[in-house]
Amino acid sequence: MDITQLILDDHHEQRRLFSILEQIDKSDTVSLAAVWRRLSAFLEVHAETEERFFYPALMRVGRKANRTEEVEDESLDAIKDHNEIRDAVAAVESEINGTEAWFKAVAAANKANGDHMAEEEREGLTEFRRLAPLALRHDLAVSFISFETTNVDGVVPIDKDPKKWVETH
Template structure:
C-alpha cells in the first residue's frame, strides 16, 4: 500500500484513539481502562513518528520539492508529541496533570497531522512514483507492526537540522 495512504490510516487511528479517551472520560471509566486506552495510543504515536523518521522523511528529502522545510517542521512536531507522551507517563493516569499532558499530545499531534496532510503527503504524492510509494509503504507497515508491543521504538528527540543533514 502507498505510504501516503498508510500514514493517513494511522492519522485516523490516532484521531479515534483520542476520541475514545473522550468517551472513556465522559463515561467515567476507571483509570485502569483509561490507562490501557492511552497506552495503546501512546505506542501508536511513538511508533508512527519513529517509522516516519526511518522511512518517509528521508525519501521526502530526496524526492519532495519542499522536503527540507516539511521535514524540519515534522521532526520538531514529533519532538513535541514525544515530550507530551513522556510527560503523561510521569504522572498518575487520570490525574489533572496527566489529562493536561494528554491534551498537549493531542494538540501537538493534531497540528502535525494537518500540516503533514496538506504539505508533506501532498508533495510526496505529486513527486514520488507510485512504485516507490508502495515500496516505502511495505517497509513502513512491517516496521510499525514489529513495534506494536512498544518495544524497540526510538523515542528520542532529534535536532531537525542534524536529522536533515544526516539524511541528505
C-alpha cells in the same frame, strides 16, 4: 498500497484513540491506562517509522525535483513536531492516570499531534503524492507497515536534532 494512505490511516487511528480516551469515565483508570499505553506506543512507532522511511524519501524525491528548500523545511518541521509530541507524551506519563492534570496533559499531546498531522496532510503527503511514483510509494508502504507491525509494542522514544537529522538524510 501507498505509504501516504498508510500514514493517513495511522492518523485516523490516532484521532480515534484520543477520542476514545475522552469518552472513558475518569474513574476507570484501568481502561484509561490500557488505551493510553496503546496510543502512546503507537504515536512513537508512527513517528519513528516516518523518520526512517517517509521523510528521507520525501527529501530524495523533492531534491530530485528541484524542491530542496520545501522538502527540507517540511522534514525539519516534522522532526521538531515529533520531538514535541514525544515531550507531550512524556508529560502525560508524569501525571497520575485519570486526574485532571493527566487529562490536561493528554489534551496537550492531542493538540501537538493534531497540529502535526494537519500540517503533514496539507504539505508533506501532498508533496510526496505529486513527486513520487506509485511504485516507490508502494515499496515504501511495504517497509513502513513491516516496521510498524514488527514494533507494535513500541520503540524507545528518542528526540532528534532536526537540523542534524536533515543534514544526515
